[in-house]
Amino acid sequence: MGKLLIQGGIPLEGRVPISGAKNSTLPVMAACFLAQGETILENIPEITDVDVVMEICREMGGEGEWLERGVIRLHVPDTISCKTSYTLAKKLRASNLLLGALLGRFGWAEVALPGGDNIGTRPMDLHIKGLSVLGAELKIEHGYIRGGVAGGKRLKGGKIYLDFPSVGATENIMMAAAMAQGQTIIENCAKEPEIVDLANFLNAMGARIRGAGTDVIRVDGVSELRGTRYTVIPDRIEAGTYMIAAAATHGRVIVENVIPTHLHAITSKLREIGVRVEEGDDQIFVDGAGLFRPVDVKTLPYPGFPTDMQSPLMALLSTVKGISMIVENVYENRLRVVDELQRMGAQIKIEGRTAVIDGVARLSSAQVKASDLRAGAALIIAGLMADGETEVSCLHHVLRGYAHLEEKLTGLGARVRRIS
Incomplete structure (x- = not known):
């Protein structure tokens, strides 16, 4: 302890x-699951949450390692397990951000309900509501959020209004929408600098996202995203x-x-x-x-x-x-x-x-x-x-x-x- x-x-x-922002690093690491090829992330804080996300990535079939102080490498191949470890996911809140990334690229996700600090109620309902608008059929059972894209196809863009400007829900929906067919509009979204950083990272991989940092984010889906090199705020x-x-x-x-x-x-x-x-x-x-x-x-x-x-x-x-x-x-x-x-x-x-x-x-x-x-x-x-x-x-x-x-x-x- x-x-x-x-x-x-x-x-x-x-x-x-x-150091680099924890609350930016973790969603950016989750977004790496959308990318083909390897990604190098710089200005990464050497904290336990980062190590846990890399361990989750490796357990699912990807690669994650420290290259030097403040620099990590992540690579998620085309074939991985889309199920996260229950034990590892319970160690941090940000494990829930893999939901949008896995659905966006692989069309299926089994993500254990997250852990993290006991600072109050942080339900997943806004996440599920938003992803459902994009065509995901999700249910919670046995401690997991489990489901996939209706019909086994790609997610489809839609218009989503968040009842509360949830940072996590905004991030999950934005990641899923990055590879959905058509345009997604997220209204009453979170405006934190970490949201802007995630959007900038996704755009660096080839996404088309506008409006991050404002009340409305527009995402025009693309067919693929590629690994890149990026420095976290x-x-x-x-x-x-x-x-x-x-x-x-x-x-x-x-x-x-x-x-x-x-x-x-x-x-x-x-x-x-x-x-x-x-x-x-x-x-x-x-x-x-x-x-x-x-x-x-x-x-x-x-x-x-x-x-x-x-x-x-x-x-x-x-x-x-x-x-x-x-x-x-x-x-x-x-x-x-x-x-x-x-x-x-x-x-x-x-x-x-x-x-x-x-x-x-x-x-x-x-x-x-x-x-x-x-x-x-x-x-x-x-x-x-x-x-x-x-x-x-x-x-x-x-x-x-x-x-x-x-x-x-x-x-x-x-x-x-x-x-x-």
């Missing part, structure tokens, strides 16, 4: 490079985590290899708190030396404040004098981290989907447990702020999304050590 020991009270100082959530950590420890950090426009919601909220933030072309400087003010936050789909940043920001606000409020509008279980922050002396009350935070002067060290990826990041930030040595257990959650965690923290002057 792994634990991280953190000696608190040390301001973070220096530069930290940001930087991880805005990892960047935001280090920005908040710098502010929380009253440090001075330059976050490198970022796209500042992807971080505007986080940058704006930090400035509202009283943190000095300066943007460059591909880096952001954070200075946490000032006096902080309480704020109110509501999580929303992009370009709103990201739900993935809610837990780390809560850790910061737990020591900001005054009353702050966080409303979680996306995942109802995101507030589970409150119990662990309270062990460290945080004064937080839960009212429905709202966390009311009464800032304390300082957190105290404790033994705490990560319940999910972003909760784990929040507890590490809390440990960096606290008096004494904090022990964060269930570190495997955090390693699903943060590459070279110890290396980057120690590079900023933090005193951290991993133990088994």
Whole structure:
């Protein structure tokens, strides 16, 4: 499982490079199942989720390997098993993105219902609804989503309206539509930068996709896609985590290899708190030396404040004098981290989907447990702020999304050590 020991009270100082985006890498890897020939992906984060997807690919009959740090090779031949391993699929949420890719290229899929963080209800109904419009006949049985294209032919384009701008559903439908006959229109779709990155990757393979990043995506299906070489965008959530950590420890950090426009919601909220933030072309400087003010936050789909940043920001606000409020509008279980922050002396009350935070002067060290990826990041930030040595257990959650965690923290002057 792994634990991280953190000696608190040390301001973070220096530069930290940001890895490729986890939430872009995993759908891009799934999209490789659409392509003939091999694909080389660059700026890939060295995290456990990437290793699991490569293992799934190999088990199904494809090839996946690390070529060097940050670079992987994937190849999915014309004949593979279209059934994913139940055991492997349960290790991460993104395994469900193979559904659209397998249907689009092979016309059949048996994808185990995904696992991943227990942060709230994340049903597959929008995925199934959208793929059904394209001609897929799907059913859920024995822990799998199973089915194929009606009549054994290619999917056919259609018009799909999403009841909620689901990132995963948008990605699955877009991948399936890339090789469907005719045009597909996806309305009320997700607009996250990772959606744009996936569309750019698919287009680099020969797809014809327009409108990614807006409310409406149009996909003109093509008969085949070819492998290519592609560089994934930087991880805005990892960047935001280090920005908040710098502010929380009253440090001075330059976050490198970022796209500042992807971080505007986080940058704006930090400035509202009283943190000095300066943007460059591909880096952001954070200075946490000032006096902080309480704020109110509501999580929303992009370009709103990201739900993935809610837990780390809560850790910061737990020591900001005054009353702050966080409303979680996306995942109802995101507030589970409150119990662990309270062990460290945080004064937080839960009212429905709202966390009311009464800032304390300082957190105290404790033994705490990560319940999910972003909760784990929040507890590490809390440990960096606290008096004494904090022990964060269930570190495997955090390693699903943060590459070279110890290396980057120690590079900023933090005193951290991993133990088994």
